Amino acid sequence: MVLDHHVPFRSNPMEVRTTGLWADHICETPLDHWTLGLETFALGVDDPRELHGRQHGDNVALGFDLEWETDGPVVEHPLDAGVHGYELACRVYGEVLVGRDVIDVEGVGSRSHHWGPLDWVVDDGWHLSGVVEGPTRWSVDHRDGTTTALLEADGTVRRVDARGEVEVDEDGLPVAARVDADGTELRVEVLAVTPVPVEVAGRQIRRPRALCRLRSSGGWTGVGWLELRAGAGGSLGAG
Structure with a gap:
């Protein structure tokens, strides 16, 4: 984990630079190509x-040089009044450095951008994005008791009603999820999870993120990311 709530602002808001930490976000081509770089030391732990x-934990050298290239249409997110945003499916490639290890990366990913008065303290629900084998990408959002799924296939985006539920453990970390949309059931298996403690307006909130394996009732498999915007135990969502 890399955590610093007191990084000074710079004239370039896309660059982060302070003692022992450098990160940069470069827009190579708007809505098409971004480059992200990181050099720092991170906290390595056995148990998230x-x-x-x-x-x-252990002090571990961490860095990456990754490229995000858009691989699909713009998907608009359903958000609160006054808040706007979108998500893009991407191909991701580059290198990740952990300690002395250099890991080549080439796979699928997503990129999102939001703006407006989004209050992370009261923001609730969860968001799942992923790619299933074949032509279909999923973007599922649960907010204010309602689940909405955006399905993208062959360059066309469809918004469909859905039902979804995330199972969490006693620490509020996701362990599994399920989504029913458009006649398909998507089972979500959590492979790895990191709790992300974030300080907002003097309060610490949690936004756990999990790397997942996706399995559809049609026999397809895939990968995705699940982010929780609420930390209650038990289960989250069903609408």
Whole structure:
């Protein structure tokens, strides 16, 4: 984990630079191509729950040089009044450095952009984005008790009603999820999760993120990311 709530603002808002931390976000081509770079030291832990506790672990060199290239149409997100945003499916490639290891990366991903008065303290629900084998990409959002799925195939985006539920453990971390949309059931298996403690207006909130494997009732498999915007135990959502 890399965490610093007191990084000074710079004239270039896309660059982060402070003692022991450098990160940059470069828009090569609007809505098409971004480059992200990072050089820092991170906290390495055996159990992600440690990040909600004492935050004791090993000091590990961490860096990456990754390219995000758009691989699909713009998908508009259903958000609160006055808040706008979109999501793009992408191909991601480059290198990740962890300690002395250099890991080549080539796979699928997504990029989102939001603007407006989004209040992370009261923001609730969850968001799932992923790619299933074949032509279909999923973007599922649960907010204010309602689940909406955006399905993209062959360059066309369809908005459909959905039902979804995320199962979390006693620490509020996701362990599984299920989505029913457009006659298809999508089962979500959590492979790895990181709790992300974020300080907002003097309060610490949690926005856990999980790397997932997706399995559809049609036999397709895929990968995706699940982000929780609420930290209650039990299960989240069903509308």
